[in-house]
Amino acid sequence: MNFSVLGPGELGVACALALLANHPSRTVSLLSRDGKAGGAATSAGFTRRIPPRLRIVSYPTAAEREWPHAVFLCTPAESLIAPSPSFSSTSPVRTFLRDWRDRKGDTGGGKGPFSFLAVFTRGLSTAGVTPVDLACQEMLPGGEVEGEEGERRGMPLILSATGPIFAREWAAQSNPPGSPSSSPEQGLTPDQESETRSDPPRQFSGTALVFALNHATSDAGLVSALRRHLQEDLFRREAVTLLEGPDSGAEVKLINACLPLCAFGAGLVSNYYAGSNASALAAYAQHALRATTGLINGLLGRTVDTPLPPCLCSTLCAVCSHYGLREFVLGRRFDFHFKKAFALQAVYPGQTHTAFTSTVNGLHTLMRARSVSSPFYEVIMDTFSTLLRASVVGAGLVKEGYYDYRQPGSSPFLEHAMKIDEAVFSHDEVAFEAAKSRFISTISQDPK
Known part of the structure; x- marks a missing residue:
């Protein structure tokens, strides 16, 4: 049973290390744009060595892939946005998800109860779309069904997930500094290296994870099997909650x-x-x-x-x-x-910072819509x-x-600035130029 984590950032690395800590015999692939940049796993502040069964690889071609049992998505929302006239390149994340969906029957159906995609990504796209919904557009093209009916048709389950607030803490509990690895630090003698190695990871990581099916299901057996799979196999060291309410996926x-x-x-x-x-x-x-x-x-x-x-x-x-x-x-x-x-x-x-900026703009768009x-x-x-x-x-x-x-008597500067803000979000260039001119005129007339 093998797994793929998309995204070599802090959250992606922590998720991959946690999967290995829970089951050292499994294989986890951490996919990034540049597989040669193995330091990507440590560039964000991780100063621990890489476990031997964690493979940091670039997105391979379809012929080279070992199709995973489950995929954990930890990339920014922008990586899931479809090409447009201003952005025509196809994201490797989208390509991977489509190919995995198409070959889901080859991912080891007899090795586990089901395949699934768990989306840990936070934030929104600029258009106000959640990363889970963007992933669904790739995994469920043409309005294909999701949930137990989708599983019967060979479609992976899609889970909304939220992980630890500070991913570095999760990583530290899963792979303490100095724990054994296949890439020892240079310059250490065997005796010095053994002294730097700490005890194995703690029995419990002190981390809580929350999952929910993106769409509610009436199949109690499916939910029960998924809960056991998450709690007893994948994340035995974490406190795992699987929400079951009709709106649970949307809430997460x-x-x-x-x-x-x-x-x-x-x-x-x-x-x-x-x-x-x-x-x-x-x-x-x-x-x-x-x-x-x-x-x-x-x-x-x-x-x-x-x-x-x-x-x-x-x-x-x-x-x-x-x-x-x-x-x-x-x-x-x-x-x-x-x-x-x-x-x-x-x-x-x-x-x-663009991920946070798009979240701010996306929430504004979503609330207005x-x-x-x-x-x-x-x-x-x-x-x-x-x-x-x-x-x-x-x-x-x-x-x-x-x-x-926002009450009467507000500063004229604020009123004009808000007009500029409204024009920016409405993509009205004429209104923007007019609001900008009024703002400049107001400033020039009031030296204070």
Whole structure:
């Protein structure tokens, strides 16, 4: 039984190491664009050696592939976007998923109960589409069915999944520094090397994982078999929850969309309450949980007081108090418009901030398309768009869960900036030029 993890980033590496720690005899392939860059697994801060049964390879051709039993998707949402006139290249992730789907019958049907794709990716595309839905467009072309009927027709199951908030902790518990590997550190004698090796991974990793079928099923046997497979085979060292409600798949993928913004908002709070912000973050977490529950219920067309599963609530609260998350650090360093670029460069190397930017734009698009409002998230998105000062917003997020700035008498600069923002999201170049001209005129007439 072999597995493939798509994405050599922090989450992908942690997932691959966890699969090996749970069952050292299995083979796990970590797929990346450049298989020769084995350091990709350590470039994001992982300074541990690679286990012998973890293969870091580039996306192979169809003839070279060993088709996996299950696939774990940990790549950004952009890797799943279909080609367009402005972006014509085909993503290797999309190609791999299509080929795996087409050859699912050759993935070892007798070796396991079923094949599945688990999507751990957080965030949204710029168009407001979740990574799970983008994956479904590749796995279920032409509206093919999903769930137990799809399984009978040979289609892999599709799972929404959310993992640990800080992937490095999961990796550290799965493959402690100095654990045996096939690539020993250079310059060590055999005696020194043996001294650097630590004990095997702990019996339990201290990590919680949440899964849900993307579409609800009435097949209790399928759900029971899937739960046993996840809890007793794949992730025996983790606390695994498989949600069964009719909206569970949608809840998990929407939580994954909201988590980056909640972390950014927590950073804004820390921006204002720097040095003694434990209580402030606890107050912020209450507002974040209430606002996220209301937002998800609105997007799913449910009553406003429908509660979220406890496992998702705990994940959300953890995000609101984790100082190590990049989005949190960004919020803490964020302030005026002229500091935005410096903050992004300091927190996100290269162009890796694009995933967070697309999530902010995507949530704005999704809320507008569904006619759903959320003052909490609107304030966070407007702050990232530099319409508001970050530290001032941080205080409002703690006090009331939002910052009420949209009342009569607001600054004319803010009003014009919001018009520019609306024109950008509507892709109306004429309106954008007009709004920009009014903004420049207002600035030139008011030297203050």
